[in-house]
Amino acid sequence: MIHARDLTRTFKTKAGAVEAVRGLSLDVAEGELVAFLGPNGAGKSTSVRMLTTLLPPTSGTASVGGSDVVAEPAAVRRKIGYVGQKNGAGVYYKVRNELLTQGRAQRMDPAVARRRADELIEMLELTGLEDRTGAKLSGGQKRRLDVALGLMHNPEILFLDEPTTGLDPHSRANLWEHIDRLRKATGMTIFLTTHYLDEADTMAERVMIMDNGRLIADDTPARLKADLAGDRISVSLTSTTEAEQAAGIAANLPGARETEVCGYSVAVTVREGEAILPEFIRRLHEVGAQVATASVKRPTLDDVFLGLTGRSLRESAVG
Numbered sequence: 001m002i003h004a005r006d007l008t009r010t011f012k013t014k015a016g017a018v019e020a021v022r023g024l025s026l027d028v029a030e031g032e033l034v035a036f037l038g039p040n041g042a043g044k045s046t047s048v049r050m051l052t053t054l055l056p057p058t059s060g061t062a063s064v065g066g067s068d069v070v071a072e073p074a075a076v077r078r079k080i081g082y083v084g085q086k087n088g089a090g091v092y093y094k095v096r097n098e099l100l101t102q103g104r105a106q107r108m109d110p111a112v113a114r115r116r117a118d119e120l121i122e123m124l125e126l127t128g129l130e131d132r133t134g135a136k137l138s139g140g141q142k143r144r145l146d147v148a149l150g151l152m153h154n155p156e157i158l159f160l161d162e163p164t165t166g167l168d169p170h171s172r173a174n175l176w177e178h179i180d181r182l183r184k185a186t187g188m189t190i191f192l193t194t195h196y197l198d199e200a201d202t203m204a205e206r207v208m209i210m211d212n213g214r215l216i217a218d219d220t221p222a223r224l225k226a227d228l229a230g231d232r233i234s235v236s237l238t239s240t241t242e243a244e245q246a247a248g249i250a251a252n253l254p255g256a257r258e259t260e261v262c263g264y265s266v267a268v269t270v271r272e273g274e275a276i277l278p279e280f281i282r283r284l285h286e287v288g289a290q291v292a293t294a295s296v297k298r299p300t301l302d303d304v305f306l307g308l309t310g311r312s313l314r315e316s317a318v319g
């Protein structure tokens with residue numbers, strides 16, 4: 001559904017050239033939900049703007065829904081819905097009128113547009129708000145209207161640029177319920193950018209991580225966490241001698257990485273912590289070591305980014 005090969009985009013600024021995207025290649029299959037993650041300035045929005053025909057690439061190629069983004073931009077636009085960070089609903093227009101205006105902009109037949117508007121009002125729980133202006137909607141309601149606007153022409157692929165930024169946790173969860181329902185009902189392909197790592201982790205089937213204009217990881221959240229971060233087992237003992245002994249045992253556990261001793265404690269990274277911990281404790285008991293506490297910390301996508309770049313995704317920004 002979405003294919004890019006060696007896509008680059010350079011901006012010329014007074015301070016010099018900014019290479020916002022450097023050789024991006026990606027493939028998204030029909031019906032997938034892909035989350036695009038990365039620190040501020042990594043190149044996510046620039047990539048999405050190229051894929052949605054809003055910005056011409058400096059070099060490289062991309063096709064979306066089978067049409068080339070440079071040669072056939074109109075065909076791409078017919079197949080995609082784009083909900084940007086700023087291109088959403090206005091504050092002066094009423095909900096239903098806004099949807100109908102969007103239908104006109106998409107050259108939809110007026111009767112079809114009216115039916116579609118009613119369908120979307122129901123689907124995105126905007127019933128009862130049809131005659132309210134954008135200014136009188138809550139953050140969550142407004143964002144649902146933004147999504148409805150992007151869906152008016154029944155696109156096959158939906159691009160969402162930070163759909164939940166600025167929403168409270170309840171509205172975030174609610175918007176996700178709607179996105180999930182929409183996917184189940186239509187099988188739509190969804191490509192979104194987000195700053196919420198937990199959201200990408202639980203909702204996306206595939207996560208792409210961008211840093212400094214390049215794609216540095218592309219896999220399911222579970223595989224990224226197992227392969228690039230791993231579970232952290234921590235065990236505390238009753239003396240530093242025992243801790244040193246435990247570190248030697250930890251280093252020989254199946255798939256052990258990064259063993260660390262600190263005082264009475266030892267920590268080790270493994271692929272499947274919950275399966276390995278009983279074996280670790282058994283081996284410690286075998287040598288007579290006394291285990292005081294034991295825990296397993298599951299990795300987050302931030303740990304994945306940290307493993308890849310040595311920086312935290314939560315705190316880092318490029319440039």
Ligand SMILES: Nc1ncnc2c1ncn2[C@@H]1O[C@H](COP(=O)(O)OP(=O)(O)OP(=O)(O)O)[C@@H](O)[C@H]1O
Nearest residue numbers: 011013018020039040041042043044045046047319
């Ligand atoms: N029109 C422009 N002119 C000059 N530089 C630009 C322009 N648009 C983006 N950039 C630069 O390109 C780089 C990538 O920006 P982009 O907005 O794609 O990042 P992002 O990952 O979407 O960041 P954020 O998470 O903050 O939205 C940044 O260094 C940014 O300053």
